[in-house]
Amino acid sequence: MNSYVCAICDHHTQNPGPNELGSCRGNTIRFRDQMFHLWKCPKCHSIHNVDPVDFADIYHDYPLNKRKLDIYARGTLKNLLKRLKNAGLSGKSASILDYGCGNGVFLQFLKENGYHNIVGYDPFVEEYKQLPNKLLFDCVVANDVIEHVPDPRATIKECASLVKPGGLLYLGTADSEPVNMNDLEPHIMRLHQPFHRIIITQESLRQLAKETGMELINAYRRSYMDTLMPFSNYRFLDEFNRELGHTLDSALDPKSASIVPRKPMLLFYGLFGYFFPSAYEPAVILRKPAI
Structure with a gap:
């Protein structure tokens, strides 16, 4: 049993x-x-x-590690950076660790925006597989990470240990609460199998954050991918993936964009999807107490 x-x-x-x-x-x-x-x-x-x-096996050809820093990625990552700035991210000399950085798209975006003291870590990407030793950072970003690991609590604890006193920790993840286990098909993008190992609720994220002993600065319910920029919102991405049979590889292929003009509802959600969210991605920003 x-x-x-x-x-x-x-x-x-x-x-x-x-x-x-x-x-x-x-x-x-x-x-x-x-x-x-x-x-x-x-x-x-x-x-x-x-x-x-086998984590090494499933991630050796992970489609998201082929994504590009295109206009749509810039739109959503601008939203993420705005959250960090609103929480008090210091100037462009701030040291930033992108924990679970994939192929480094957010690092590229930060560099484009003048941030130069930036480091990435991802155990399944050769370029970033080494976690910096004995370094503390002004800001650690663990976005879309804790749902990929077997022990979210341990990963959050490790991320918190890498933050300087007075520094920031950003944690963003998927949301399990609305998922009906008897009807999982509508949630295929959010469930993202087999890569998402444990998906939690906003309340659980807050509780895990509290366990770090850090101060809660801001909390978000909406995904950072939800923007008013055309075609840069979660609902459009969800509907676009659905039209492609929820096959992420196809969604990342630029040629697949040719279906959008032929699908009136995709055009509608591309323009107005922000106002019709199909899923949420809770996030918190924490500050470590200064010494």
Whole structure:
């Protein structure tokens, strides 16, 4: 008999209810024909992928590590940088670590905007696989990271340990709360299997943030990808992925944009999708107490 243990609230059971279990297909070409088994904790509503995984294997050809710093990425990353500035990010000499940086798109964006003291870390990207030793940063960004790891609490603790006294920590993640385990198809982009290991709620994110002992500066419900810039909003991306069969590789192919003019609803959501959000991505910004 399987035992289900929540890594967030430690709830455990051997007899999950019928509304706690579900299966979801992958959303990349490699995994689109595989089904992945999910369990939603009835106590804290975190969603766990319960299948074992070889992280080095699934990330060796990760489609998102091929993304480009195009006009749409710039629009969403501008929103992310604005959040950091509003929280008190110091001048362009501030030291910034992008923890879980993928192929470094945010680092490229920061460099374009005059930030030069920047470092990336991603254990599955050769260029960034070494975490800097004995360095503390004015700002650590862990955006779309903690849902990819087997222990979000441990990752948040490590990120907090890399922040200078008085510095900032940004944590952004997917949101599990609205997901109906009996109807997972509408949430394929958010579930992002098999890469998302544990998806939590906004309340759980706040609780994990509180455990760091850092001060909460700002909290967000909306995704940083939700902007008023045409075609730079989560709803459009969701609908665009759906039209492409929720295959992320296709969505990242510039040639796929040719379907947009032929789909009136895609045009509509490209222009107005900000006002019709299909999912949320909670985030918090924390400040470490000064010595």
